[in-house]
Amino acid sequence: MSSKVSEHKGRLFVVIVLALLTLPAVSERRLTVSQLEQSLIAAIAAHNSDAEIVRQLAATTLTERLTETTLDRIGAHFIGTPVAAALQLLADQSSFLDPPPSELPSTPAPDNTTQQRILNAAHQYVVDTLPRLPNFLATRATLHYDDGPYVASRGQWPSRAGLHLVDRTSQEISIRDERESKLPGQRSAIWHQQGGLISGGEFGATLGMILTDTAQGKISWSHWEQTPEGQAAVFQYSVPRSASHFEVISSLEHQRAAETYDAPNGGGRGISSIGTRPAGGSNVTFLRTASQYHGSLLIDPATGTILRITIQADLKSESLNRAAILVQYGPVRIGDANFICPIHSVAWSSAATNAQTIADDAPTEWLNDTLFTNYHRFASTVRILPQNPPNPDGSTPSGTSPDTPAPPPPQ
16 A cells, blocks of 8 residues: 555656646746836845846846847946846847837938838948958857756756856857858768857858848838947848748757758858757758748948848747847957958747656757957968077177178068
């Protein structure tokens, strides 16, 4: 009898654990940016701990973009605390949305002729400017987040509590190598050695794909946005599957997925990609299927320079329900000239979940926050030594004359 009771209690324990694993840590809050700010003001007034504020932010979903200007203002209260990092993560998750209406300029929409001129200038910018970028070196520094179970406090069981930082990576990259990256199956050095979320194509391949595919898709005016350099034009676009060069690459072994953007680039094949795969192991088989997608372009109306892009897959996959990339471009001083290069990117992906995946230890959501810094040219120095250097005592070496002319300086 006692064995049956123990067996029953054991089964009941497993059921309770599984039930708890499927419950969210806290109820989700959907807030506007203004409501978020008021919530933080109230938390400060109530002397809530940093841990409590972080927990509330992890349960918050914004309905508007938390812009850099507003983030700087709100974050000034939390510099150097865990709350600052949680706010940046929330801003990353909201970065695919439009800013609050109160932050948008009231300038009327341009007429159709002006809109077409801006789009033509953007297309010319991608065709003429990006392929001619010198082969700079830069540093890609990435914060890697996922939602795998972890121990939030000492002595507790591992649990899912939303996205949290799991790794930091930093590597020097070559712009030429980034532009000429190969398909996941071919770039084994990256795809088969790195686990988690992998993304690429920030240096022009994604732009080339979007402008190529939207020729058979739709692109329309959205709104003006204020930038540090002035007002910029925002266009929304969508690409049907029939015109898409956006491939969904699914891992048969691990039931994860990757998105690869394949487009003409300077006469060759350019690629932008986002994908997830477990760390370690290389015996992974992929299936590729085309996917429709949509997003936005932020364009300097005077020059056609593209300052910001978003791309989001319209997925109908049983294994993946989100795949999105954002790239922000800005002026970078290299030597005595300015260039427009990527300065920040966000890659965000999530898998479809069920009771089994939630109870599993594997992550179901991933986000990478990447900064591109330390841009510089390839450089080398040359020092030419005289054929007969002076003796240690300063005297002239035998067979030479003090009047022997010095070698010419390096050019």
